Amino acid sequence: MSIRVTVLTVSDTASSDSNSDKSGPVIKEILNQNPYRLVESTIVPDEVILIQKAIKGWVDSGEVDLVLTTGGTGFGVRDRTPEAISVLLEREASGIVHLLLSASLQKTPFAALSRPVAGTIKNTLVITLPGSVKAVKENLDALLADGVMDHAVELIRGGTGNQVHAKLLSSSDNSSDRAHTHHRNHHHHHHDHQVPQPRVLSQDPSLAVSARHRISPYPIISYEDALKRISDSIVPLPTVKRPVEPSLTGFVLAEDIFSPSDFPPAHTTSVDGYAVKSSNSAGTYKVLTSKTHSLSQEPPDGTIYRINTGGQLPVGTDAVIMVEDTRLVSTHSEDEGEENQVETLAQVNPGENVRDPGSDLRRGDLALQKGERITSAGGELGTLAFVGRKEVEVFNKPVVAILSTGNEIIDLKSFPSPDSCSSWDTNRPSLQAALEGMGYEVVDLGIVPDEIDAHVSAIRTGLEKADLILSTGGTSMGPSDLLKPVIERHFNGSVHFGRVAVKPGKPTTFATIPLASGKTKPLFALPGNPASALVTFHVFVIPALRKLGGWPERLAQLPRVQVELQTSMRLDPRTEFHRVFIRSDGSKLKAFSTGGQRSSRVASLSGANGLVILPQCQKGSSESIEKGEKVEAIVISEIQMI
Missing domain, CATH: 2.40.340.10 (MoeA, C-terminal, domain IV)
Structure with a gap:
């Protein structure tokens, strides 16, 4: 199988005038002389987001084995290719970087000013090359020599590399020794696909303020990509049996509900009136009731049976005449409130105003489906009661722990001095109101000061008491913004994204924290600005809460x-x-x-x-x-x- 390659030229000049791109065509020409298949090539300016977008598009397609970039790897003011790509790499290939530098340093000491990076993203190898034609040729000669690049791609695909090993073993004695060493090393690292470990990109809070990041190390991802990463990381909570009562509102069914029998179980009336034989003509009849007549016996001639909506018809009757179609003739002398005789004003057809057995549900019919929500409209709860279910299996509803961060904010319940310059904590009350209005239980972790120990303690409590942690503030680039460092450095958490191309809410952060059980718990760190916090809550957090609670994928996002x-x-x-x-x-x-x-x-x-x-x-x-x-x-x- 040929190696599928894409070529990315990074250059402000070439992006405006493609004819000025010299190194890109050289790469293509060299690749055409080797067993490589060029899938696509493109040119972008020296912009981090555009570089990342091109590479991620190719990698996510699953149709590219190798990405080669050219340009933007030096010390120029606009040279940002290494910064754009390094944060995307899941496994760095430091050996390839050393090979590139060694090959170039043999030609000129100025190669020391080159900043190549290399590594894998998913199953794609990414290598950055310099922008000059001469350096590109030198680097490619080194990568193609002895099939180094071919061997790397084969291993990334999951191959064994046996052909390369056999070739090395069949060469000279020195080569044989070298091959043996390589083979031994090969078995040492196995070349299998390892689960990527969380990468620590956040600043080290122990360093001086002057040493903090000036530019966020977290790449800006799209709104759509952020939603996908959330969905891919969230797993519904375990199921639980709960009684069928009003508190079931807001839960999602975790089982199909089947009718245990026919409903109604017998012929019943759909109106208030009198059960009659349809053959009876209009006239005056004596009234029977449940107190004076058994349903298992046929009413005698000259009588009709008073019945209320939903009531079962007595044996021998096949229709119901509505109250509106009758006239009271007399009452009982001993109880003037009780009907004695009633005149029917019409003759009814067989089956009129009668519900047949099983006309609502037949035995074994699906009454409610797994994944349906128990809403406050009452229909689902009513259906469960209708089929006689006393308890039902549902997905657990997530409990949410909320906290605000920052020394500058104060709780609304406190009483600051009149000259206080602090700000009220707006986010916790508004988010708690929104969550409880949706039926979620909230654990209030309060305001967490800008101290590492306080952050660690709050998050640990949230992990113990809740299924999702929701914080606001502390997500930007300030020296006291500690959420990301604490997540990565104290809980071994994975920050799935730290910046999103949305307004408001650019620094929105989503992470998962591993548990001893092998599972993970999600954490959202929303911006501190109140409008940003509420908007990103609706856009990103609600879909996560819904998926945790077992909502179907198609309903997870707000309508x-x-x-x-x-x-x-x-x-x-x-x-x-x-x-x-x-x-x-x-x-x-x-x-x-x-x-x-x-x-x-x-x-x-x-x-x-x-x-x-x-x-x-x-x-x-x-x-x-x-x-x-x-x-x-x-x-x-x-x-x-x-």
Whole structure:
């Protein structure tokens, strides 16, 4: 099988004028002389996000074995290729880096200024090459010599490398010794696919403030990629048996519910009236009741049987005449409140106003399906009661631990001095209200100061008492932003993303923390700005909570609708969630902006029931969406009429 290769040229100049790209064509020419198949080549400017986007697109396709980049590996101000790629690597290939540097240093000492990186992302090998044609040729000669690059790709694919080993063993004595050493090393590291260990990218809090990261080491990922990473990492909680009672609302069924028998079990009435023989003509009849007549006996001629909705018909009757179609003739003398004789004003057809046995459910019919939610509308709970279920198996509903971080915020319950310059903790009360309104139990971990020990203690408590930890603040680049360092360095957690291309909410962080049981627990660190925290809660946290609680994938995200904008909205380079009031005029849904959209302006969410999803602004396309255009919006609360 040929090796599938893509080539990425990184150059501001070449991205504007492809004819100035000299090294890319050289790579293609050399590859064409070897057993490689060029899948695709492209040029991007020296922009970290664009470099990462191109490489991730190729890697995620699963159709590429080798990615070669050229350019951006030096010490120039715009040279960012190593920074863009190194954070994506799951396994670094330091030996390949040494090989490239050694080959170039044999030609010129200036090769010491090159900063190559190499390693694997999933099952794809990525190698960075310099931008000059001369250096590219030297590096490729070293990689192709003795099939080094071929051997690496074969091992990444899961091969044994036996052909290479055999070739080495059949060469000269020195080569034989070298091959034996290589073979021994090969067995030492086995070349099998290991589960990638969590990579520590966060700053080391023990270092001086001046040594902290100036640029986040976490790559910015797309909104769609963030949702996928959350979904891929979340596993529904275990199931539990719970009694069928109103507290079951909000849970998700973990079993199919089948009808144990026919419902109704016998012929019953769908109205209030009198059970009759359909052959009886209109006239005056004596009234029988459950007190005066047994259902197992046929009513005598000249009588009818009074019956209420849902009641069983007595033997020998086959229809029910409605109360509205009768007239009272007389009452019992000893009990004037009780009917004695009633005149029927019409003759009814066989089966009229009668429900047949099994007409609602037959024995063995599926009454409710696994994955259905027990809603507050009452239909599901009523169905469970209807079929006689006293308890049912459901997915556990997640418990959420919430905390705020920062020395600058104070609890609303405290009483600061009048000259206090602190800020009220807005996020915990608003998030707790949202969570409890959705039926989730909340563990309040309070405000955590900017101290490592305090962060460790709070997270440990959250892991013990909750199924998901939700924090706000401490996700940016400040020296006191400790969430990511504590997650990675004290709990061996995996930060699945630390930045997302969304507005508001760029520093939103999602991580999982391993447990002794082998399972993991999710943690969301939302931005400290109140509007950012609430928006990202609805966009990212709710889908995770729903999946934890066993919601089907198709229902995990909040519902989306098409709305008509009532004001124009400017586009941003990031996907933006514009807070709106969604109102219905009876024929269509209209979206009204809540005003200023600053991430700190929590008032922009007061009364808001929707988030308009504004796409990323693309170069050369419109910079805004105009009034009257239709866009997609996430519904976060009940839609009202205009």
